[in-house]
Amino acid sequence: MSAQAIQKVAIVGATGRIGGAFAKALVEGGKHTVTALTREDGGGKLPGGVHVAKVNYDDEASITNALKASEPPQDLHKRIADAAGKAGVSLIMPNAYGYPIAAGGPQEGDAYGKVAIDRVNETKNGISSSIKLSCGFWYEWSLATGEQWFGFTIKNRKVTFFDEGKRTITVSTWDQCGRALAALLSLPESGSSPSLADYKNGNCSIYSFRVSQRDILDSLHRVLGTTDSDWEITYESVEKRIKEGAEESSKGQITGFVKTMYGKVFLDSTEMSDFAAKGSENISLGLPQEDLDEATKRTVEMVENGWNPFG
Template identity: 45%
Template sequence: MSRIENNHVTKVAIVGAGGRVGGPFARSLLETGKHTVTAITREDSTSGAKLPEGVHVVKVNYDNEESVVSALKGQEVLIITLSVQTPKDTQAKLISAAAKAGVPYLFHNAYGGDITAEQVNKDTGLAEAEAATRKQIEDLGVSKWIAFCCGFWYEWSLPMGTDLYGFDIKNREVIFFDDGETKFSTSTWPQCGRGMAALLSLPVEGQGTTLESFANKPVYIQSFRVSQKDMLASILRVTGDKESDWKVEYQPAQERWEEGRAAMMKGDRQGFARMLYARSMAKDTSGNFEGKLNNDVLGLKDEDLDEWTKFCVDFAMAGRSWWAE
């Protein structure tokens, strides 16, 4: 029998509920009217103003396990979203505390690519850490993990320069990886929020699709499946530009990700981005979730590509950067 009352999740704790990833999760969960959302924040956190209205806040000291355990007691799901600046041992501490608190389900800090793409994850250096995290959860034997595979975030990746999806919108430049025609899955933050809310609104156990059917497995969602050339075509529709207005270059994906890895090893943080995106968008289609998608069972529809491309174009042309916001 489920340890969760009435066979439906109602109590969800989120680390990072004021962030770009955790925020959409929190808002969408609250919008269902079925969930109580608790934001787990540091004692010295100043992000309260960014938290969605209706979120309950509990402040903890990550170096005091008992304070984290106390905050997580009674929670049915823990969603961990952490920034790259977070101390590396923070997630391990949260996982240990979740086990001691008896939290049944846990979303670790793995949002993006396909965790089953072993060679890609090995090439990008993500495999070892990801495997260790899942092993920790399984060895503790209390929580079951779910990996949230959503591809790269579209509204983050398209307007942020050639290091990511290869586009410099403001200067009308694009670098196509290989031939630019490889399809891959990508999602917006709101779509991720809807996906999480739909997933945690499923019955925990029983017939048909349940939350338990995703235990210790990935869930796959997308907003759309596109190629770089599809994105350029969308930009041209939105802006009225002609392709001849753009500077178009081509680079082999393997060459690009190897260059990015070399730059990263020399301390260039953007080198990691170049490596990760180019490797995940290479012709082995590791970033294409076709045949694995759970959109249908979660009631998710593909979004309007041009609508989100327009958002990205407006964002880039205004000189905005996510790093500064």
């Protein structure tokens, strides 16, 4: 390992929300050459200053050649990780965001935790190291997408509180994740702490807010000028929500998986749901303290502008 910082970074999915936040923060930092690996027929918008490498994701040689060109860091994820090893990429951040995995591994029935572990394991190509970025749920996505996620339907002024709606969990904004990656990759690869060696083949936990559904609704009130009387508030036990989600999943309904995944995080017995209560890497990485209402306002604007997360 070098005492210098990594200079060249490749991003898969740089036209998406999290990939775009990564690319934007890295370019703004001015310390890295950023290359976006995009599909040959892709037409998404990229931040200025990002280089483009067109890739056929069904052709491993195409992926490998693209990664070699920039010398950076389910089946597609593994193919990309394997190609990264063949290209000599030193570091991979797997698509395994979310919550830290407990030392004993994912809890029974934690499908997302299993996927996260599998994706981390897929990076073990014999060449590359990995860093898992644990950031909790993405705040804007979870609040804007609909009732099955955080329980809110902003457009219709409806919310389903899980139990009493007062369970505190750790969440992050896309921008905070971008800043975290830029800060991580600006560290020297080795030497005195902090360095990338502190995190390699391990976990880096960062966050934006520790909030409950009640906190989020109060923030929405401040942004929208509403009160509880302007919203339709219902209550549902977390256990019931998880059970219903499992039943929906068995019928092939994707929202069932979502309800189960989010429900498990809102369980009082879930140790990792509010991991920031025990500490994070925010200070070590120089991450700012964000304003909850600003993040809520951005989310409201997304909804009002017709944002479609699946479009």
